[in-house]
Amino acid sequence: MKRDWIATARTLSDALPHLQRYDGARVVIKFGGHAMGDDEALARFARDIVLMKQCNVHPIVVHGGGPQIEQLLKRLAIQSNFVDGLRVTDEATVEVVEMVLAGRINKAIVTALNRQGGKAVGLSGKDADLMICEKTMKTTRDPESNIEKVLDLGFVGTPVEVNPGLLETFIESDYIPVIAPVGVGRNGETFNVNGDTAAGAIAGALKAERLLLLTDVAGVKGADGEVMTDITEAQAESLIASGVISGGMIPKCRTALDAIAAGVDAVVILDGRAPHACLLELFTSHGAGTLIRAS
């Protein structure tokens, strides 16, 4: 523990200009299910988030929990399928999703933050109508007949209105909001929202200075397999078009581009399992991961 602090202090000795730059800034942090790791990794993440708040940088945590939802669905013998990275969510599944995300995971993160001296408050998109959603519509074109079909993903939601008033209250106080990506429909339905999408929508509504998407790779890799430190919107589009960015990295980059269009200064995709990933990104000159900014 002592060694850990000495290393952090050395890093932080270079941090003053960065601390000044982010003084009072809003930083939305998406903590993915794969990035969460074990209890020790969660405690390390929590320590860094609390330190950030103590430095007057305002963290807003939006979490995922895909692997943890998967575990409980398996135990309950409920089958689950994905379309374009989104979980097809029937009535039984959405009940489990809300239980896992707004229950177990949300409270585990809140508890970890509070054990490190923070004042964390757990919310979902239902609280104070934070994230109002509509059913996500996906279409696919049959290659033979060229007819467009609508795919029914069930209770998968797209945020259409974010009401950040409650978050503003927390941001201006000592509280750290921790948000589960569960949205509410205009008729009170429960919607399952992809964690990256939820984080992007919230960051956009808050006009956050930074959106940090924590995942299980060091950043966005280019055609040569090396992590790129910096890409523009145009480069991200071209890497998606050429297939270099694929799978789960596509919705992450799309979220980044949408968030920038909504007014977020820049988005960083980085490895949430790496020690002090968030602090290194914000408070050092070399940063961490891949920074995506407007072209």
Ligand SMILES: Nc1ncnc2c1ncn2[C@@H]1O[C@H](COP(=O)(O)OP(=O)(O)O)[C@@H](O)[C@H]1O
């Ligand atoms: N160009 C790329 N650079 C980095 N990762 C990529 C790239 N293309 C595809 N990926 C994949 O995207 C994954 C991250 O997406 P995902 O598994 O959905 O993350 P999370 O569960 O953290 O939301 C990486 O583990 C990697 O396998």
Ligand SMILES: CC(=O)N[C@@H](CCC(=O)OP(=O)(O)O)C(=O)O
């Ligand atoms: C619609 C949809 O797919 N929702 C996600 C919500 C959790 C999530 O996004 O978790 P990660 O960030 O850990 O992947 C799901 O059901 O898995």
